[in-house]
Every structure is written in structure tokens, then in C-alpha cells.
Amino acid sequence: GGLKALLPGKIAIAVQLMGWQGVMNIVRENSAERMLGRKKTQSRVSYLSLLDTLAEVDEVYLSPGKGVVTEGDIAEGHRLAWHLAGIGMRFFLEQDPSRPRLERLVTPSLKMMGDNPDALYYFAGLNLSSTRGEGYTLTGTYQGETYMSVTLYAADSPAGFAQRVVSEMNLSAMKLRKDNSFTIRLTKTDTGGLGSWMMLNEAVTCIVTRHYFENPGESVALDGVLAARIESNFIITNNGKPNDIPTGLLDDHEMARRLDLVSEFIRAHSTGRNQDPTKAPPWFSFTPNVIGQPALWSNPGNDENRGMGAPDIAYGAGYFKLNPKEALEITGMVPECAFGNVVLWNRYLQSLDYRHRRTSLNRKQMNLDEFGRYRIWVSAQKPTNPDIDWLDSEGRESGIIFWRFVLPTGPIDQPKTRIVLL
Known part of the structure; x- marks a missing residue:
């Protein structure tokens, strides 16, 4: 007790919390690190690998080779x-x-x-x-x-x-x-x-x-x-x-395994994504300002149900490409279905800001006429005609337009598009 009273404050607290043996372990490990380098644990290797994965997203996925230049x-x-x-x-x-x-x-x-x-x-x-x-x-x-x-x-x-x-x-x-x-x-x-x-x-x-x-x-x-x-x-x-109660403490091996899964997940949705347009489903159009013919995701031609789609849903999608003085007008008819909507995404398949802007429309939000027909503008400016629905492009020059029709019971018309000068 008398010796502890003579120790500097931080060391005294360390001794009180960990005991002399715990403090000596810190001293020993600190000396070993100075001479031999950092201790190489499985979780540390996986942690550093995860950081490398994030760096790889920047170096490989966000590169001119992937068409990312702006x-x-x-x-x-x-x-x-x-x-x-x-x-x-x-x-x-x-x-x-x-x-x-x-x-x-x-x-x-x-x-x-x-x-x-x-x-x-x-x-x-x-x-x-x-x-x-x-x-x-x-x-x-x-x-x-x-x-x-x-x-x-x-x-x-x-x-x-x-x-x-x-x-x-x-x-x-x-x-x-x-x-x-x-x-x-x-x-x-x-x-x-x-x-x-x-x-x-x-x-x-x-x-x-x-x-x-x-x-x-x-x-x-x-x-x-x-x-x-x-x-x-x-x-x-x-x-x-399982009758065992989780310990709450992950050991070195288990933490490393889980960190490796996080790395793999990030790669799968970035550098590992198949961006070959020839492998895209037929309902996704790569012609600017054209939306592909909607089709059920479970169609045999859609690569045997690969991906995260749902068999009940018909999808149709395409890219918009506009200058600030243009709008893309989309017209068509909502088919008989359980649910229908259209959403704007960025190039990374993330929806645009729907918290503050109108970047998606479902059937109840559309001004459908008596036949179920819609007329929608994708643009930076809201149309002055109140009968025209608006999808806010956020002023973007390009993005993705994505339609969903759930459990359609009849034919689905391909949405028609045309450029309108503002």
C-alpha cells in the first residue's frame, strides 16, 4: 500500500485495476513490440485486410477503367x-x-x-x-x-x-x-x-x-x-x-472470420460486381433515355434467377441522360398488379434523396387517368402542368429509372419516352 502511494497517478490506477502482473504484461508486450513489431493476431490481419478492401474500392472500382471519372x-x-x-x-x-x-x-x-x-x-x-x-x-x-x-x-x-x-x-x-x-x-x-x-x-x-x-x-x-x-x-x-448463452466476447479466430466476411461482402458489391452489359437482364436498357420492356425476374432468360430479385416482380429499367434544359417524359399504363412504382437511382443502385425530394412514385402518388395511364417527367425543374407527375433528378445529368410491377396479371406495356425542352 505504501509503495502504491509513491507511484505516479496513472500507474497507481493501472496497478489497482490490473494488479502488478497485469502492468508487467503491458511492459513486456511494449518492449516486444519495439523489438519485433506489432503482435500478429488473426483479427489484426483481417482488420488490416478490411482496410485494404476499402482502399481497393477507391483504387479499382472508382477508377476510369470502370467509367468513374467525375x-x-x-x-x-x-x-x-x-x-x-x-x-x-x-x-x-x-x-x-x-x-x-x-x-x-x-x-x-x-x-x-x-x-x-x-x-x-x-x-x-x-x-x-x-x-x-x-x-x-x-x-x-x-x-x-x-x-x-x-x-x-x-x-x-x-x-x-x-x-x-x-x-x-x-x-x-x-x-x-x-x-x-x-x-x-x-x-x-x-x-x-x-x-x-x-x-x-x-x-x-x-x-x-x-x-x-x-x-x-x-x-x-x-x-x-x-x-x-x-x-x-x-x-x-x-x-x-442452442442452449449455450453467447459469451459476448469474440475470440481472435471468430473476430477474424467475421471481419473477413465483411470484406468479402464489400467486394461482392463493388469490385466484384459483374458490370458486363451483355450479362444484364433483358429488361434493363443500356440505350440512354429508353426503359427496357418490363419482364418477370423469374423469366428463364434472366440468368436462372440469379441476384436478389423476387420471382413475383416484373422489372423494367434504363438510364436517363439529360442536360439542365431537358426533361425526360415517360408515358404508359400501369398494368393490373398488386403494386407498382418507379424509383430514381444513382449509378451505384442507390435511391436518390426521398427524404426531402420526390424521387419515387407509387400508383397512389401518380395522377393516373381513368384508364390507368401515367405521364411523368424526370427533370431538375418541376413541371408547371399539375397533371404531370414529377421525379426530381436532383439536377443530375444521368441516373437510373427503375420500375417494379408486383404480381402482374396481364401484359405490361413498355414505358414510352421522349425528350422535352424546358
């Missing part, structure tokens, strides 16, 4: 990189497939993979082996969605995210109880039991639930109360019933 595109690409890092951290650093929990996949401030302002998406990683082969049980409650679905995706690795569909179920196949609750068994084989069944095999890496709403006012993605209610009502239970 200051604006470079800056927005850096934003994408950190959005991917944020999403990757939530799902691959903090989630555990043995105890999965559905969390929002994209938000107004974390965007990727063609997010939709009229929808709430939830994601969780799954792994059949984490359930001792028993699978999972999903319970939830219908919240008045225009369209709701559950999709199980497979990928070549857990961080591959969603490369192909294994099984899918929409609201029409869910066995809702009188209180609008439901149960879905996610197992390898249907052995009977409560609720509905979806096949989950060894290839499945994740689950995505979609919740579409056609609100006439504010985009549903801005409704934090509803988003929290859905998240709290949709629960995934491991049928294998």
Missing part, C-alpha cells in the same frame, strides 16, 4: 463504400446464424442493391448446420402490406449475400390466423406441423422479407414506427435450440 461520381462512390461497410458490419460482424434476427436491410441513410422507398426490407443470415439440421421457424404478423413475401437465398459463401432463390412465399400462400399472425417452417423437408412450409437446404445463406406499401403521402421507408413494429413482430427461432 468528382461527383467518385464522391458518391466513397459514400457507397461506407454504406456497404455499415451494412456489412451489422449483418456479418454482429449477427450469428445460430441466433438470427431480422433487421432492416436498407434505410434512408444506408442504401444498396436498388433500394425502394415504398418498401421495408429485412435480412438475417441463416445456416442449416447452425440448427443441427433442424431448420428454423419464422413467426410474424401481417401489418397491412400491399405485398409481403419471404425469400430464402443461396450464395457461394455467406457474404455472397443473395445470388439465387431457393424458395419463396408471398402473402397469398401464408396461412394467416384471425389475428393476422402466421408461422412458416423453414426446414429441409416438410414433416408437417403448424403453419406453412418453405424449403431450406444447405445452400441457403440468408432470408429476406419484403413489405411493400402504396402510401399516398410519405414513403414508407421513412416510417420508423412501422419499421420497428415489423422488426419486433417477425421472429426467427432456431429449431435446434
